[in-house]
Amino acid sequence: MKLKNMADDLNGMPDRLLQAVLRHVPFDGWSAAALRAGARDVGMEDSSVADIFPGGPRDAIRAFSRAVDLRMVETVIGADLEALRIHERVALAVETRFEVLSLHREVVRRGFSFVALPQNSPLGTRLLYKTVDDIWYAVGDRSPDFSFYTKRGLLAGVVASTTLFWLDDDSEDRLETSAFLHRRLADVMKIHKARKCVETARDRAISPLRIVREVIEMRYGRPVAGDSQVT
Known part of the structure; x- marks a missing residue:
């Protein structure tokens, strides 16, 4: 490029x-x-x-x-x-x-x-x-x-730290900066995946409550009391 x-x-x-x-x-x-x-x-x-x-x-x-x-x-x-x-x-x-x-x-x-x-x-x-x-x-x-x-x-931290590294990088074609950047981005991806796992676990825990709610609504034809609090 x-x-x-x-x-x-x-x-x-x-x-x-x-x-x-x-x-x-x-x-x-x-x-x-x-x-x-x-x-x-x-x-x-x-x-x-x-x-x-x-x-x-x-x-x-x-x-x-x-x-x-x-x-x-x-x-x-x-x-x-x-x-x-x-x-x-x-x-x-x-x-x-x-x-x-x-x-x-x-x-x-x-x-x-x-x-x-x-x-x-x-x-x-x-x-x-x-x-x-x-x-x-x-x-x-x-x-x-x-x-x-x-x-x-998250990216702000990556950009700031990598820029500081880049300022003192005298390696050929700044290869060490590139390696540093990719390590920092890999760390961010781990954080992102961990957050996704937490969200998935939360959704799985909530799903049975939703099933119960839907069954009751189908059986009795009315919303479950306190339904607005079940998310």
Whole structure:
């Protein structure tokens, strides 16, 4: 699967500014200094930065994360997923995101430092949630049931821990990151299967009560007292 450089999607002035800022983030962090340096690179006045990123570095890192997620979704949706099981699709999406980020590891590292600050942690949580939500969307999951939140919560842990591993992975083609990711996803699948077993056991325990209820209703033609409590 061949990915275009993320810069190919950044053509307007806000995107050009972001691309310029990314060159300074490894040295200045996600900071006002990086924004000003990026602005100078594209011939903008420092005062104009606030027009594009009124929230300063927070808006810039949000724009960066969104651009990465959009590229990931576009690439995964365009792939042939038919023969892949759901955890294989998720693995493909996460690994695709790392491919998109391959030239920006230090930018991501600085991003972790930025959202680790107490005042920025809510932003980090929102960005992580948006990423995992986009992953589930890209792999074809549209379920609105309770597992909607469970799956996103579990995947958030996988994405966060694997990204930290990826930042320090110098193995060829990041093979160790891939192995780490698949181990984490296997752990999640075990949790999912355990939950399914509990639900199955619950349903089997309830089924005899339903049979009794239905027999009484057929015999006497009226609902069983307290029937609304039998589920």
